[in-house]
Amino acid sequence: MPEPMDKAYDPQQIEKQTYDYWMAQGVFEAEVNPAKAPYCIVIPPPNVTGVLHMGHALDETIQDLLIRWHRMCGDEALWIPGTDHAGIATQNVMEKRLAEEDLTRHDLGREEFTARVWKLKDEHHARIKEQLQRFGASVDWRRERFTLDEGLSRAVREAFVTLYEQGLIYRGARMINWCPRCQTGLSDLEVEHENRTGHLWYIRYPSPDGGPGLVVATTRPETMLGDTAVAVAPNDPRYAHLVGKTVLLPLQEREIPVVADEWVDPAFGTGAVKVTPAHDPNDAEIGERHHLPALVVIALDGRMTAEAGAAYEGMDRYEARAEVVAALEERGLLEKIEPHEHAVGQCQRCSTIVEPLVSTQWFVKMAPLAEEGLAAVADGRIKFVPSRWEKIYRDWLENIQDWCISRQLWWGHEIPVWYCPDCGEQICTREDPTVCPKCAGSRLERDPDVLDTWFSSGLWPISTLGWPEETPELQYFYPTSCLVTGYDIIYFWVARMIMMGLHLRHEVPFRTVFIHGLVRDETGRKMSKSLGNAVDPLLLIDEYGADALRFALLQLITHGQDLTYTPDRLVGARNFCNKLWNASRFVMMNLEDAAPDCPCGELDLADRWILSRHQRALQTVNEELGRYNLAQAADALYEYVWGEFCDWYVEIAKIALYGEDVARKQTVQTLLRQLLSEILATLHPLTPFITEAIWQRLAPEGGSLARQSYPQVDPTQISTEAEDLMAEAQVFIGAIRTLRSDLGMSPQTRVEVSLLAGSEEQRLRLLAQETIIRSLAGVANLHVLDLDEVAPPGTLGRVAAGARVLLHVGDAVDIEKEVARLVKRAQELEGKISGSRRKLDNADFVSRAPAAVIEGERVRLVDAEADLVRLQEQIQAMESLR
């Protein structure tokens, strides 16, 4: 039951009970419904590594806006919630916690470790769910999913086996990115490159016969222990004599060949490259071309192997670097050291510098999948908003590398492959095998690895709808309508969903990808926990309310640009909510005679004006939402509700509401109710809580606002004529207010105004505007006069279309008092009023201060001598008229 409205909007009380009401009414629930068009969004599942941050708040706000809008537009709108197990990230969080107890995951064992992660998941999941509810997310909670739950695991299994059977998933030993700390392979995307200033070491590799040999330049001297060749550019005159010969690898005292390879850039360094096929991707390729052996000198833990030599075995790779450099220097083989900037790859999750090394892993062959993904965007089946992201997407897919999907972790989907130790068979099936199909051996061993977390995320749109089952939901809601996410996961997630959806379900996963920017702090830095600049959205909701947070974020959205969070915006949005609350309060306080169904009586200028402006606002909002210009839609509503409905129409409505004319009063009440209802509905997808709360008070019998139909434009109510007339009245009112303000009049002071029409047409217009001007500009008496009535034609100058205003204060007694005040004030503001620097005296002021001229859209206080004379004449003329 709605309570009476407080003077200030208090979101705290209202939001919780409103969300409970929605849940109780089941307004977010969507069903397969052939009578309606489906509209579906799958949430980008938040990681269970932690709680939601401002980026999520933005992402959820956009999705909720779209979902609520479409729901009100009559679509069967389904928003599927869920969370992501976030493999490596979550495992790292758990490992950090264990480290605080001085434990590693190996102390617990796989089973106990994953049991603990599940508990961690439960904690975070509960928190995330609560946060989503506090954001007002209108998700269908009955359909919530988690990437590791049973159904989704079945989807992962089906996808893996299918791709395996099609030869698109394979196992092989290849150069991959290895994180020595996480102890797992990584995909290329999980390696973050950072430019660092390191060194370029110049090392001499002498000839075996004691000749000078050559000098190589390297950024990683420790890898020289695993060198198996030196490469030079073909036809490099400096080295032609050495190609085919050998040089002596220092420290290891091993002879290695000098080979010629196209890859070598003769201009870089010395033009001679040491080749370490086991520890550098380029070297691996050179090694392959020249059939060079690959010596593994760095082990998976980042320490040197026995192969590196007894002196280095077991040493950390960076320790070994220092030792190698020292040993070379001692032997006089270190020619020079130069500072050198180069990109260093580090683990996305723990920032450890990754080690490229050869390892046996599972891969997805991407080229065929990428081809499908490229076609879908090229032919418009999928559209990116803003479209420039399509190029980014395309560039990546066109140069795509195979995807390493196996991870040496414990938290994730286990790879559905078994090995038979008896015959070496590799078994990948939909059902867990018990015996080897080839040799019937029963000692099968499951692959210990799990899948890259993005493998399951890539299936999200199909798996949440029930795939691989061909469920009614999948048939009805797939392809989903819009995917909303930040540009930072276009490669990781968006591209992979597109490829997986196309390949496995033979249809795009969504038709539109709405890409938004990242939330940055006031100084422009990315918000992150580690930088300590992250703002907890829940705290903001506590302080300002969820609607204010949502509205502020929507206003901040720019077209795919990052957005800067500033508390100012939030205050503004909070104030806007309060404004809406109070305007609604006012309307409801004055509705006693309103007949909701009664057709309006005769409409006056202001009525026709606000109806017209109302339609314009609806038009803008509907159009801008359709173009995903969410900030423009929000701004249009802000401007209309505050700047037009509240500032003008509500003020004008008071004339009728406090007046004697009952019919007029009813008309205005009815209009106010209608307009407010539609304002609430229009605003609802942006600020759902406050609009629902007011709606329940305004129309308690009408059910949830979330299920009302979205206001559409009625073009018949648009009146350019009313808009023009009103705009003109607003100019007059503004001019009179400006004068009053410049003259320091108190609001109580009523002024006498004569509006001099320059033409008969103008006179008629002024008559239509008269009531409004009097009421809103504090005018006691407004005389609408013909030019000829005050002065002979010509005296006032050539007043074509515009009206001229003479403004003077109250009656005679008041004038004296007022003038004394005004003079004092004018002296304070000396020179400020009209730009005149001349000190004003009494006489001057009386004659000039209360007079002004409106010309077109400008008002000026008259100060030219000639004008003064004319005005004095006019004032006299007017006074004689009174």
Next chain:
RNA sequence: GGGCGGGUAGCUCAGUUGGUUAGAGCGCAUGCUUUACACGCAUGAUGUCACAGGUUCGAAUCCUGUUCCGCCCACCA
């Protein structure tokens, strides 16, 4: 090395296909306890539209170059 985005008021940003005097919010100044709202009302001040050329009757907007900032991609040791 390649690509993308941006530089507009003190701050955060709008500015659609070129078009009179470049806008908003916040902040600032002044005045208001006006019976919805001080989370309010009214009024006001503030710009070398990064820089330099060019196209045009007319450029914040289109073209060229320069510069600064941010981001993405990339195996030059």
